[in-house]
Amino acid sequence: MPKQKISEEELIWNSLKVFKRKGYHNTSMADIAEVCGLQKGSIYHHFKSKEELMKAVITTMHEHYNKEVFAYAYDERLTPEERLQKLEVYSNKIFLSSNSGCLMANIALETNDTMPEFSKLISAFFQDWINAMASIFNKKFKTEQALNLAKESVAEIEGAVMMMRIFDEQAYLARCHQRIFEKLQSDPIN
Amino acid sequence: MPKQKISEEELIWNSLKVFKRKGYHNTSMADIAEVCGLQKGSIYHHFKSKEELMKAVITTMHEHYNKEVFAYAYDERLTPEERLQKLEVYSNKIFLSSNSGCLMANIALETNDTMPEFSKLISAFFQDWINAMASIFNKKFKTEQALNLAKESVAEIEGAVMMMRIFDEQAYLARCHQRIFEKLQSDPIN
Amino acid sequence: MPKQKISEEELIWNSLKVFKRKGYHNTSMADIAEVCGLQKGSIYHHFKSKEELMKAVITTMHEHYNKEVFAYAYDERLTPEERLQKLEVYSNKIFLSSNSGCLMANIALETNDTMPEFSKLISAFFQDWINAMASIFNKKFKTEQALNLAKESVAEIEGAVMMMRIFDEQAYLARCHQRIFEKLQSDPIN
Amino acid sequence: MPKQKISEEELIWNSLKVFKRKGYHNTSMADIAEVCGLQKGSIYHHFKSKEELMKAVITTMHEHYNKEVFAYAYDERLTPEERLQKLEVYSNKIFLSSNSGCLMANIALETNDTMPEFSKLISAFFQDWINAMASIFNKKFKTEQALNLAKESVAEIEGAVMMMRIFDEQAYLARCHQRIFEKLQSDPIN
């Protein structure tokens, strides 16, 4: 009889916010329940465990990025510079909207050595991000060099987001994007 | 039952390893006790809470870096390049010795929004690191530019360490150091 | 595992018995759990801490007295002597039913200097008791004298209950009630 | 080699203050150590357990009362009124010097049902007190009546001390002594 109070989508996005802020182990099912307006027990109608919920959160975020962000990297109607800018705009939207950094990085650094199932999902996400960046650099650079530039770029962005959070100083991200843009416009090494 | 089984120093360094690998919230006092060969309760002889222990760990690591690493950045007998290399050598020793990344970054991303006392200590550490890097760049660049290069560099290193851990791929760090070296040798912007 | 095994009312009254016998600090949540047929952790479903439980116990007892005992002191259909007797009958029922004295007094003497939240609740209880007694004496005595007689009476009863417990000698209470009766029938001081 | 830092006497009197204020179970050996300027472990050179210490405290207090207070009740050079006044003076000194009530009563109400060894010692104390009072009343009243008046009086004093502590209102004790004085001067029932 009881009507559904919240959609699975919403449940996942609400949980995401909490996990991003408080981390995996410090987030309790009660915390999740609270932001969803449910009782602890009710969450188990949707996810069979906290671990499954976290995996759903990671996966959902990954799919979202694939569709809404990384897709631009492959959009043949755009120049490489335009593509890069699209990714940047989205990055900014996410990373500047809260002071809590990047869900994927936060969870990765917290659980990389103890929750292999999360690690697999998270590295898949970063792989897709790197591939997207590489495909942009590919227009001007050779495969291997493009890949390296992509790896550098993703690493730099995550480094910048980390510092941004630690120092509460937004400039890090803008300067980082600036440098990536310069990479794209630099001369191929040979 | 009596007489010291472990020095406070050792206790801290053993704890550090566990905290780095498992994070703050997922490390139990029982875990700490185990790596120290003590009973749970005995740790409270040395630190009045898990939180105080974590703070001692952060502080000890910070002091260690100040003395053993950052000090090279101010060593007038060395050229800037030599100084940078000293820092790099040390970075490698730490970050390549395990697959668990950087204690400071791991704890920062896990607890930045919930444990302000840790955040303060951690940002002080990164500030000292940035200052050390800036003092190296200062030999060739103007203050502001040197500072920005220092910030970039620290962010890049942390980004590289993160990726290195996620992908278990050590190349990230070497290439990152390479790029920092190039920054040092590039022409000042004007 | 699910569905209520014990009502909150019962939980409180069962706890009360243990607290009265063993005191606050010497009563463990395990003790409480045992008399309630629950697991330790389950009690936290109903009360968020041992302290809150104790406060609920005190408050419940206070309300119970207000309704079931002190009310007689204000019952206009009864003579002062009848009112006094009603209170006495109830006193006897409580204080003679076990050898554990008076919950309020026991907890007060144990925790008065360390748990101010208990002290406030307990002194409110005694104040209501004194007011009830005063309202009986008021029929024959002036306000101030009635109040003093009430204070004396309550103190005497508590003193008697204490001695009764220490010496396991019930006569104390009966004689004490006798003296209070005589006070009521004595001549007003002027 | 280490010189004695505190005499056993002092240790007992210092402990007494803590036990009176915080009760038996809520006083830790660390608390005791602190007020004695010792380490926890050192207390065990003097008393083999917390329980033994508490018993020494009770016994010491009892002996002190016998010698310094109750003795006046048997002093043939004094009138009954003078004897009573001596006891009163002493009562006031003790009970008005802190807001923590009566050690014997506090410990009795906290532990009567769980620490029979304390109960025995405490009831012996109260018995001596009652006997002392009875010996005063004996000058004017018959044995049985004197005994009852003594019991009443002690109970009343303890009741007054309890109320005094709960309400932080010193008047209780003075009025109580006043009433006891009146008892002594009233006519024997005969």
Added chain:
DNA sequence: GATGAATGAGGTTTCATTCAT
């Protein structure tokens, strides 16, 4: 589907006590 009571394992912490120095 939602609820809320219950569970049991495990978390951090406290504490009386022991004992080598």
Added chain:
DNA sequence: GATGAATGAAACCTCATTCAT
């Protein structure tokens, strides 16, 4: 005698999970 490190039991409390209603 005093110390301080260690112990282990037990304290309070949290939490992921289950399940009858």
